[in-house]
Amino acid sequence: MAPREYGQYDGVTRALELVGERWAMLIVRDLLVGPRRNGELAAGLPRIPSNILAARLKELQAAGVIRRAPRSRVVVYELTDYGRELEPVVLALGAWGSKAMGDPREEQILTPDAMTMSLRTAFRPQVAATLPATAYAARLGPADLLVRVDGPALDVTRGDGPVDLAFTAGPGIHRVLSGELAPDRAIATGVVEVRHGPGDLLGRFARTFHLAA
Known part of the structure; x- marks a missing residue:
């Protein structure tokens, strides 16, 4: 066609x-x-x-x-x-579309590449520049991502490495990134499971990555 x-x-x-x-x-x-x-x-x-x-x-x-x-x-x-x-176009579409995502349907999935681009969309370099360099191991659905933030620089890859915080979350991570769910509440309710490192670093993650609700 x-x-x-x-x-x-x-x-x-x-x-x-x-x-x-x-x-x-x-x-x-x-x-x-x-x-x-x-x-x-x-x-x-x-x-x-x-x-x-x-x-x-x-x-x-x-x-x-x-x-x-x-x-x-x-x-x-x-x-x-x-x-x-097209990269800034895709990132802008992701930011715009995130405002209308709502709750995930049962058949909707997370993929590593989609989550990588979601994190790039949500990244706030001006905030990250004020925070200590931090590495996260984020298991988001089936996606195992190594997320390194060093000042205004972001690197998201698949694989393992030394990290400050390792956590697991499903589609509910969107509620944390949008500010709808506070990081400590996300941990308390099981939306996010901390596997390694201090849980309060999830707050730093939420400040570094934010999607407007």
């Missing part, structure tokens, strides 16, 4: 013609975290039909948003420089 054309001549219309098809921006979101193989993209978007994924990848390549790149005998998809210019 050819990408939709709206018959109007302006930048917003053209942008939607390039990346406005269903699933396209979620593919861009995941590629902002890093290059991905086809199977990795499919695993991060478990509801996308394989034919739709193939079509979106082809369309985004044709638009100059992504490219195929050989890496160690496998082919990965990565954003072009033009595609990476």
Whole structure:
């Protein structure tokens, strides 16, 4: 299926013609975290039909948003420089959409790439610059993320390493990031489980990462 054309001549219309098809921006979101193989993209978007994924990848390549790149005998998809210019757009959409998220439905999931971008969306470098450097091991649903904050610099990766605070949370972490649920209350009610380190560091985490309600 050819990408939709709206018959109007302006930048917003053209942008939607390039990346406005269903699933396209979620593919861009995941590629902002890093290059991905086809199977990795499919695993991060478990509801996308394989034919739709193939079509979106082809369309985004044709638009100059992504490219195929050989890496160690496998082919990965990565954003072009033009595609990476979408990062502030994706972060702004994430901040805007978070205001209308409400409670998660039972079938909704957290993925590592989605949570990485959520943390990048919520990061407040001006606040982090006033706080001591801190490392967090955040188990958010199936996503195990190593979150390092050093002044206004943020690094979110998968894997292990020395941390000041390790905690586990599900979708309810959004209530903490939005300020709806105080960090100490989140721990007391089991929304957040502290696995290592002083629990009061969750308050520092909540100050560093914030999504407007």
